[in-house]
Amino acid sequence: MCGIVAATARREVSEILLEGLRRLEYRGYDSAGMALIDNEQRLQLHKYQGKVSALEEAQSLNPILGCTGIAHTRWATHGQPSAANAHPHISRQRIAIVHNGIIENHAELREDLREAGYEFVSATDTEVIVHLLHRFVHEGKDLLGAMQATVARLEGAYALAATDVEHPDQVVAARSGSPLVVGVGIGENFLASDTLALRQVTDRFIYLEEADVVVCSAAGLAIYDGAGEPVQREMKRVSGDVEDADLGDYEHYMLKEIYEQPHALAATFAKASAGDVDASVFGDGAAEVFAQTQAVQIVACGTSYHAGLVARYWLEDIAGVPCQVEVASEFRYRKRVSHPNTLLVTVSQSGETADTLAALRFAAPEEFIASLVIANVDNSSLVRESDLAFLTRAGMEIGVASTKAFTTQLVAFLMLALALGKERGLSVERQQCLKEGLRDLPDLVKQTLKIDAAIEDMSAAFIQKHHALFLGRGIQYPIAMEGALKLKEISYIHAEAYPAGELKHGPLALVDADMPVVAVAPNDELLDKLKSNLEEVRSRGGELYVFADKDAGFTDEPGVHVLAMPHAPEVLQPVIYTVALQLLSYHVALQKGTDVDKPRNLAKSVTVE
Ligand code: G6P
Numbered sequence: 001m002c003g004i005v006a007a008t009a010r011r012e013v014s015e016i017l018l019e020g021l022r023r024l025e026y027r028g029y030d031s032a033g034m035a036l037i038d039n040e041q042r043l044q045l046h047k048y049q050g051k052v053s054a055l056e057e058a059q060s061l062n063p064i065l066g067c068t069g070i071a072h073t074r075w076a077t078h079g080q081p082s083a084a085n086a087h088p089h090i091s092r093q094r095i096a097i098v099h100n101g102i103i104e105n106h107a108e109l110r111e112d113l114r115e116a117g118y119e120f121v122s123a124t125d126t127e128v129i130v131h132l133l134h135r136f137v138h139e140g141k142d143l144l145g146a147m148q149a150t151v152a153r154l155e156g157a158y159a160l161a162a163t164d165v166e167h168p169d170q171v172v173a174a175r176s177g178s179p180l181v182v183g184v185g186i187g188e189n190f191l192a193s194d195t196l197a198l199r200q201v202t203d204r205f206i207y208l209e210e211a212d213v214v215v216c217s218a219a220g221l222a223i224y225d226g227a228g229e230p231v232q233r234e235m236k237r238v239s240g241d242v243e244d245a246d247l248g249d250y251e252h253y254m255l256k257e258i259y260e261q262p263h264a265l266a267a268t269f270a271k272a273s274a275g276d277v278d279a280s281v282f283g284d285g286a287a288e289v290f291a292q293t294q295a296v297q298i299v300a301c302g303t304s305y306h307a308g309l310v311a312r313y314w315l316e317d318i319a320g321v322p323c324q325v326e327v328a329s330e331f332r333y334r335k336r337v338s339h340p341n342t343l344l345v346t347v348s349q350s351g352e353t354a355d356t357l358a359a360l361r362f363a364a365p366e367e368f369i370a371s372l373v374i375a376n377v378d379n380s381s382l383v384r385e386s387d388l389a390f391l392t393r394a395g396m397e398i399g400v401a402s403t404k405a406f407t408t409q410l411v412a413f414l415m416l417a418l419a420l421g422k423e424r425g426l427s428v429e430r431q432q433c434l435k436e437g438l439r440d441l442p443d444l445v446k447q448t449l450k451i452d453a454a455i456e457d458m459s460a461a462f463i464q465k466h467h468a469l470f471l472g473r474g475i476q477y478p479i480a481m482e483g484a485l486k487l488k489e490i491s492y493i494h495a496e497a498y499p500a501g502e503l504k505h506g507p508l509a510l511v512d513a514d515m516p517v518v519a520v521a522p523n524d525e526l527l528d529k530l531k532s533n534l535e536e537v538r539s540r541g542g543e544l545y546v547f548a549d550k551d552a553g554f555t556d557e558p559g560v561h562v563l564a565m566p567h568a569p570e571v572l573q574p575v576i577y578t579v580a581l582q583l584l585s586y587h588v589a590l591q592k593g594t595d596v597d598k599p600r601n602l603a604k605s606v607t608v609e
Helices: 014-027 052-061 106-115 127-138 143-153 253-259 261-269 286-292 302-317 354-361 381-385 404-423 428-449 452-462 476-491 500-505 527-538 570-592
Strands: 003-008 031-037 043-049 068-074 089-091 095-103 156-164 167-176 181-184 189-192 204-207 213-217 221-224 235-237 295-300 323-327 342-348 370-375 388-391 467-472 494-499 517-521 544-549 560-565
Touching: 003 014, 003 095, 003 156, 003 167, 003 213, 014 031, 014 052, 014 068, 014 189, 031 052, 043 052, 068 095, 068 156, 068 167, 089 127, 095 127, 106 127, 127 143, 127 156, 143 156, 143 167, 143 213, 143 221, 167 189, 181 221, 189 213, 253 261, 253 570, 261 404, 261 428, 286 370, 286 404, 295 302, 295 354, 302 323, 302 342, 302 404, 302 476, 342 354, 354 381, 370 381, 370 404, 381 388, 388 404, 404 428, 404 570, 428 570, 452 560, 452 570, 467 476, 467 500, 467 527, 476 494, 476 517, 476 570, 494 500, 500 527, 517 527, 517 570, 527 544, 544 570, 560 570
Parallel strands: 295 323, 295 342, 342 370, 370 388, 467 494, 467 517, 517 544, 544 560
Antiparallel strands: 003 068, 003 189, 031 043, 031 068, 089 095, 095 156, 156 167, 167 213, 181 189, 181 204, 204 235, 213 221
């Protein structure tokens, strides 16, 4: 999703801006641009549809230079991907602006501004902001006053950074609903959508709060809250994670991240000291909250939502707590009735997903006893705004299709089920068994990774297909959903998941030799039922690709292709089958030649509704 980088320094900043954009590429985008104020106080601009490399090429042919500048990668919302719609947007050669978010009242503002004589050259909602800002500085306000007056007119979500040729040493910025951090340097200051963009120049960051406006110059920073009062915000040092952005010997981040799972899972479980899981790993005060918890409501989007669906089985089975799971974009707009003493659990790799954040923010105080977030990014909005937080230790995830973040979320949920179970009389034997399982999980994942070559062989059968069906039963149903999501995200093959017992109620009509049917078949108590469902597919000429426990009794035969999975205790099966399905979608996408790490139209961190 859109990325912002801005800089104001005593040195030339174009290369810092470009490097920042390169580091934000993983978020997903369709165009890129930057504007600098040169040493003759003129606004210089490059913007192009396509990759940051187009900008780099333009910069090498026709360099634009300056000590103050803003840059952007755009993920289209209003107006198609094009150079005209790319940011920065300019007003009368004076103001330049970059924006992340959506302005909901842009149509009405556009009319006002047209009447005031402003000409629009793009189809974006952002262009109203730049003209508004121009209008206010033109009327005599200083840059801070003009930005405060501008944001007062905006409805929607935004992170903004702007420059004014009349104030060539300043960048003014504001945020509401979209993330923005200040990178604090020595004699220079920066802004970006996430810290990774600026780790090249600083490790000191200030996370702006909702409605903050900040004026940055090389000499210093001044932050104002939504009421216009000057405020101090805490500065934090950020360490680690930079090496995660290095591809090493891997061809793609997704493959690297799949292979990092044994380490990430072990690191996440290691949050429990000496392997003893209790409430304290979920934060101060968690023990009191868990003691009163009578129900759990999980809210998330995308892959994180699938982690929640798996967790429901564990929370009900292990902890005996009733659990509901819902996608955030539905949950936030629904009139709801909660059980008394319900714990709200949000799940998010980025901690910034707009709908999940809105679900947390707009939950009524009396609706939940507390909020807990399971997130992978420290200091993210969800972490800062929740009562309790569990940080997974996946390390930075760059591939748009989430892999290691998902499996570490599953570890976090198993730990939550254990901690809540302890409050509700979970037997010591079962606690022990779960802890041993969590300890053994990284090794089992390593064993699963060893069948990569066999999965690669199997993947060839999918590349000419347009559709695929994924089947699972019980806790494997959400794993089938996650497998289908991975395949559609990166290989653009339409894939759907069904609980195998529902086959007869519709999807069987679609089964023929052109529809590969992937089955998740561990050796569990539903195995015989699943086998009958798969027979139904076979007898209609469907081609089966069965990911099966070694002892599940499946054998290769015409129309049935079996992938032998390591034998695993039931509670660990969802994780290892996920890993195998991640590899399947990776190899299919690789052979189809799609952009594995940055699939078309998708973004890593969805910070708009
Ligand atoms: C986007 C990403 C997915 C991710 C989802 C939720 O759609 O492409 O990989 O699962 O957002 O993101 P979150 O950061 O909240 O887990």
